[in-house]
Amino acid sequence: MLDLQDLYQEVIVDHNKHPRNFHRMEDANRTAEGFNPLCGDRLNVYMKVVDGVIQDVSFEASGCAISVASASMMTQQVKGKTEQEADTLFRSFQDMVTADADTPVDAGQVGKLAALAGVRRFPMRIKCATLCWHTLKAAQAQKPQAATTE
Amino acid sequence: MTRDHGSAAHGLTSALNIEHVRDDFPILNQQIYGKPLAYLDNAATTQKPCHVIDAIKYYYEHDNANVHRGVHQLSERATRAYEGAREKVRKFINAGSTREIVFVRGATEAINLVAGSYGQLTVCAGDRIVVSEMEHHSNIVPWQLLCERTGATLSVIPMNDKGELILDGLNEIIDDRTRLVAVGHVSNSLGTVNPVNRIIETAHAKGVPVLLDGAQATAHISVDVQALDVDFYVFSAHKMYGPTGIGALYAREKLLRDMPPYQGGGDMISMVTFDKTLYNELPFKFEAGTPNIAGAIGLGAAIDYLTSIGLNRIARHEHELLQYATEKALTIPDLRIVGTAQHKVSILSFLLEGIHPHDIGTILDHQGIAIRTGHHCAMPVMTHFGVAATARASFAIYNTYQEIDRLFDALNEVRKVFR
Ligand SMILES: Cc1ncc(COP(=O)(O)O)c(C=O)c1O
Numbered sequence: 001m002l003d004l005q006d007l008y009q010e011v012i013v014d015h016n017k018h019p020r021n022f023h024r025m026e027d028a029n030r031t032a033e034g035f036n037p038l039c040g041d042r043l044n045v046y047m048k049v050v051d052g053v054i055q056d057v058s059f060e061a062s063g064c065a066i067s068v069a070s071a072s073m074m075t076q077q078v079k080g081k082t083e084q085e086a087d088t089l090f091r092s093f094q095d096m097v098t099a100d101a102d103t104p105v106d107a108g109q110v111g112k113l114a115a116l117a118g119v120r121r122f123p124m125r126i127k128c129a130t131l132c133w134h135t136l137k138a139a140q141a142q143k144p145q146a147a148t149t150e
Numbered sequence: 151m152t153r154d155h156g157s158a159a160h161g162l163t164s165a166l167n168i169e170h171v172r173d174d175f176p177i178l179n180q181q182i183y184g185k186p187l188a189y190l191d192n193a194a195t196t197q198k199p200c201h202v203i204d205a206i207k208y209y210y211e212h213d214n215a216n217v218h219r220g221v222h223q224l225s226e227r228a229t230r231a232y233e234g235a236r237e238k239v240r241k242f243i244n245a246g247s248t249r250e251i252v253f254v255r256g257a258t259e260a261i262n263l264v265a266g267s268y269g270q271l272t273v274c275a276g277d278r279i280v281v282s283e284m285e286h287h288s289n290i291v292p293w294q295l296l297c298e299r300t301g302a303t304l305s306v307i308p309m310n311d312k313g314e315l316i317l318d319g320l321n322e323i324i325d326d327r328t329r330l331v332a333v334g335h336v337s338n339s340l341g342t343v344n345p346v347n348r349i350i351e352t353a354h355a356k357g358v359p360v361l362l363d364g365a366q367a368t369a370h371i372s373v374d375v376q377a378l379d380v381d382f383y384v385f386s387a388h389k390m391y392g393p394t395g396i397g398a399l400y401a402r403e404k405l406l407r408d409m410p411p412y413q414g415g416g417d418m419i420s421m422v423t424f425d426k427t428l429y430n431e432l433p434f435k436f437e438a439g440t441p442n443i444a445g446a447i448g449l450g451a452a453i454d455y456l457t458s459i460g461l462n463r464i465a466r467h468e469h470e471l472l473q474y475a476t477e478k479a480l481t482i483p484d485l486r487i488v489g490t491a492q493h494k495v496s497i498l499s500f501l502l503e504g505i506h507p508h509d510i511g512t513i514l515d516h517q518g519i520a521i522r523t524g525h526h527c528a529m530p531v532m533t534h535f536g537v538a539a540t541a542r543a544s545f546a547i548y549n550t551y552q553e554i555d556r557l558f559d560a561l562n563e564v565r566k567v568f569r
Contacts, residue, residue, distance in 0.1 A: 004516045008509070008567050016568075017504075039508050040525045040538035062538055064506035065568070122512060 006118030007125075008065065015069035020076055021058040028058075030142055034135030036127055041067050045135045052083050057136075064128050070116055071132035077113060083140055089113075090133045097126050166459070166467045172548045174199040174455075185518030188553040193338050193366060193497050193544035194522050195388045198452075202392055205451035206444045216440055218417060232443050235450030236433075239398050242453045243383060244374040249403050249432035253446050256397035257365040258288040260384035261332070263399055263436065264361055265292035267409040268382075272329045275301030280324055280331040280358075282307040282315055283534060286338050287527040289363045293332060307333065307349075309534065313340035313489040320352050328358050335373075335383075336366035339526040339542070340489030341472075341497030343371065350380055359405070365389055369546070370468060370495040372461045375400050387445065391547075392452030396445030399436075406432050413438040464547050468496035471545040475554045482561065488540050496545035499526075502561065505568050507541040513567060517560040519553075 025031075025046035034043040041063030048056040057079050059071045078086040092109040097119045105117045119129045172178055175197045180187050189197060209231060215224035217232045236248045245251055254260045273279070279293045283306050290304075297303055305323050308316045315333075324331060331353045336343050350360045359381035364373060369390035375383050382405070386397040401409075411418055411429055415438030421428040429435045456464070475498050479485050484503035502510060511523035522542045525532045532538060543557055 004513060004567075007512070013568060038524065039506075040529070040532065042538070064508035066509070125508070125512060128508065 003118065003121045007122060009115055009118065011112075011115045012065060012069040015072040016065035019059075019061075019068050019072040021079070022060065022072065023058050024060060025056065025058045028056075030139040032135050032139035032142070034131045034138065036063070036067070036131050038127065039064065041128065041131060043067065043071060043131055043135050045071075045132065045139045047136070047139050049083065049140070054078050054081055054083060054086060059132065059135075061132075063131070064125075066116075066119060066125050066128040067131050070129040073113055073116070074132050074136065077111060078136065086136065086140075090137065093133060094130060096120070097129050166463055166547070168467075168548065168550055171459070172550075174201065175548055176200060176203070178548060182518040182520075183516050188517075188519045188549075188556055190543040190545065190549065190553065190557060191520045191522045192369075192546035192549075193389070193526075193542065195394065196369060196391050196546050197548070198393065198448075199391055199455050201455045202448045202451045206393060206448045209444050209447050214444075217443055218434070228443055231447050231450075232441070235446040238450040238453045242373075242457070243368075243398075243400055244376055245400050246376060247403060250400055250406065252399040252401065252406070252433040252436040253441050254384075254397050254399050255395055255442070256386035256388070257286075257363055257384045258292075258386075260382075260397060260399035261289055261361070261363065262292045263412045264330075264332075264382050264384075264401070265296045267412045267436075268330070268405065269293075269296040269300070271409055273300045273302045276327060277302040278305050278325065278328045279303075280305045280307060280328055280333075280353075282333045282344070283309045284313065284315070284337045284340060284342065284344075284528065284531050285332075285334055286363065286365065287529070288365075289332055289334060290530070302329070306530075309342075311535075312491050313337065313342045313531075314491045315342075315344055315349075317345065317348060317352075320349065324353055324356050324358055326356070328353075328356070330359055330361060332361040332363065332382075334363040334366065336364075336370070336495050337489070337528070337531070338366045338497070339499055339528040339531045339540070340491065341494040341499070341544075342489060342491040343367075343493040343495060345493075346378065346380070350378060354379065366495065366497075369456070370461070370465055381405060387449035387452055390452055391455055393445050393448035396442045396449050398449070403432060406436070409436075411438070412436055415439045417441070459547065465495075467547065468545050468549075471549055471551070471554060472496040472498065474551055475543065475545070475557070478554065478558045482558070484565070485561070488535050488537070497542060498544070499540040499542045501537060501540055502564065505564060507539040509568070510541045510561070510564050513564045514557070514560050517556065517563070519557055519560055521557075 028046035030047040043061040046058045057075045061068050101121050105114045107114045177197050213227040215228040217229040236251050239251050240248045353360045361382035362380050364383050364385040368385045383400040388394040418430050418435050418438040420430045486501045488499040507523035524539045
């Protein structure tokens with residue numbers, strides 16, 4: 001059960017129950033829709049990017065606790081960052097959730113996102129945690145099609 | 151070659167001896183996260199009894215050869231075993247002849263075969279194929295592909311909020327441009343047993359043939375294709391205690407005779423020159439290439455196993471489990487059962503308010519309980535109920551009341567995590 005407590009930490013359950021930045025953004029200049037075909041999770045990411053800086057970011061989603069919490073935490077973390085910084089964070093996050101279970105988590109790299117490290121013990125759930133990031137990237141690139149985790 | 155678990159071991163009239171049955175399934179005897187495995191994902195695939203595992207092992211250790219093409223001993227034995235399995239399938243669904251039994255990879259391939267071959271023969275622009283709102287994607291997408299190729303369209307028999315088909319308008323839905331009605335015998339996402347007799351009668355009154363997707367039926371309901379008077383019946387071995395990668399298509403002989411081959415290759419021909427090819431007789435015309443011989447033998451062993459226990463007894467046991475689980479489910483205030491049809495097999499789809507099915511599935515897994523979560527390859531059903539996914543527990547011959555108790559204890563744990 002320890003793994004499980006790791007996965008469903010209080011902070012994750014809380015973000016799921018009360019997702020931050022959870023709304024549509026009418027004046028977004030970048031948006032994308034993400035879809036996880038395995039579970040049917042859907043997610044919309046909205047961004048306002050000015051001069052390479054993510055001035056605002058929000059999302060809407062229907063999905064599991066992991067995907068909603070991950071998206072909620074992501075929006076908090078990338079707001080105010082440059083697109084490049086967001087990219088770096090995505091890479092660190094992805095490294096963290098796909099690492100071997102006993103690799104230490106570098107909180108200096110991922111900050112509060114470290115709460116999601118427990119996902120690495122649940123290979124079937126990694127995509128739930130990364131869907132929002134793939135969608136964010138798709139929004140940055142303004143890809144017209146839905147982003148998927150595939 | 152296999153252990154004797156025939157009528158003597160299980161007794162034909164008595165209730166099932168579940169401990170005996172469980173002993174037949176080696177995989178059940180294991181721990182997941184330190185808890186005994188409770189396998190409640192049987193609608194996805196069932197576990198395999200040692201009868202099936204042993205039959206496949208025996209075949210590879212003693213009889214393996216290619217079929218229908220050698221004069222040597224092994225080829226003869228392999229052919230006899232393979233064709234023996236076909237006879238078992240014939241008898242199992244009471245088809246008139248083994249010429250009407252085509253071995254395929256499973257229900258999906260069988261439907262694709264009919265859509266490709268029968269579709270090519272009969273469907274033109276403006277025609278219609280009728281399916282239902284509760285179909286598995288494998289009984290939707292092959293017809294959509296056919297529609298794309300031909301310019302035909304799909305019509306859909308709707309369902310009500312209990313997950314039962316609404317047949318009031320069936321006479322209008324099946325119109326004079328309808329070329330085929332393709333519906334599930336049993337729904338995988340809801341457990342509903344559909345009123346297939348009435349559907350077949352209505353379709354036949356208009357001269358329209360019917361395909362039944364029996365993927366979720368054959369492990370629970372005894373099927374008689376002649377009594378049903380059905381035109382096509384498809385199923386997969388792996389959902390009825392047999393191996394993956396094998397299944398069967400039943401089709402009326404006169405339909406199969408007119409249908410063009412589905413794939414070309416060896417085994418499906420009787421003579422080939424570069425000018426012309428003569429197709430083999432039925433059912434071999436539809437079995438191009440070396441078939442899944444071991445799989446067919448495994449399916450035959452699964453049928454032997456099912457019939458040795460008796461589908462009636464299996465159905466009774468599963469029905470009691472479903473009833474027990476349903477009663478327990480009704481006592482949980484924030485649990486909603488999805489699929490409350492009057493006639494159901496042992497499938498319990500449900501939602502816990504405010505908790506995503508995937509989170510339920512992960513937490514249950516940590517208790518050693520395997521259920522399915524997701525859209526169950528039936529997204530239109532999810533759309534009907536306004537959800538993206540459900541959690542689904544599905545019970546089989548070897549499941550117990552204790553396992554259901556554990557399921558509901560674990561669901562209470564889930565509720566605690568998200569409280
Ligand atoms: C109702 C129904 N039809 C068709 C299928 C497809 O079966 P298979 O994947 O074995 O071809 C399934 C399996 O999930 C099913 O439940």
